[in-house]
Amino acid sequence: MNTHARQAAPESPHGHAAGIDPDCIFCKIVARKIPSRAVYEDEEIYAFHDINPWAPVHFLLIPKLHIASMAQVQAEHAPLLGRLLALVPRLALEQGCQPYPEGGFRVLTNTGRDGGQEVPHLHFHVLGGPRPWLRG
Ligand code: 5GP
Numbered sequence: 731m732n733t734h735a736r737q738a739a740p741e742s743p744h745g746h747a748a749g750i751d752p753d754c755i756f757c758k759i760v761a762r763k764i765p766s767r768a769v770y771e772d773e774e775i776y777a778f779h780d781i782n783p784w785a786p787v788h789f790l791l792i793p794k795l796h797i798a799s800m801a802q803v804q805a806e807h808a809p810l811l812g813r814l815l816a817l818v819p820r821l822a823l824e825q826g827c828q829p830y831p832e833g834g835f836r837v838l839t840n841t842g843r844d845g846g847q848e849v850p851h852l853h854f855h856v857l858g859g860p861r862p863w864l865r866g
Pocket residue numbers: 755764766767778779780781782783839840846847848849850
């Protein structure tokens with residue numbers, strides 16, 4: 731067996747690894763090319779504190795897969811996004827949100843220009859903690 735043989739990384743038509751946009755700020759965060767403060771990580775999902783928080787608790791939950799926004803979500807993404815959303819209650823409490831119903835949290839996904847989206851990599855804001863908040 732040729733021990734030098736290596737499986738090439740799958741390439742997109744743009745010449746980069748499938749599922750990643752090398753120009754995307756959140757793909758760079760996942761790859762640790764841009765630093766962030768981690769909240770949670772597994773093979774498919776990353777959560778990190780927002781750099782400019784609007785609330786006492788404000789973190790972002792993203793699929794590592796580069797999906798530009800909710801507008802590109804398809805049925806094949808359902809298991810991944812289901813798993814991602816199912817993490818919210820646990821992570822929100824761990825990050826300091828008070829228990830439901832007196833406490834709680836807000837989950838927010840901006841989509842496209844009219845939706846107020848600034849970073850084109852699908853992300854869910856999780857906001858919580860005592861009010862007032864700066865926004866939201
Ligand atoms: P959007 O407006 O796209 O829904 O939200 C983008 C969010 O990403 C904003 O709340 C912004 O503060 C956050 N953000 C942008 N760049 C960075 C960064 O480099 N690091 C972190 N941790 N958050 C960022």
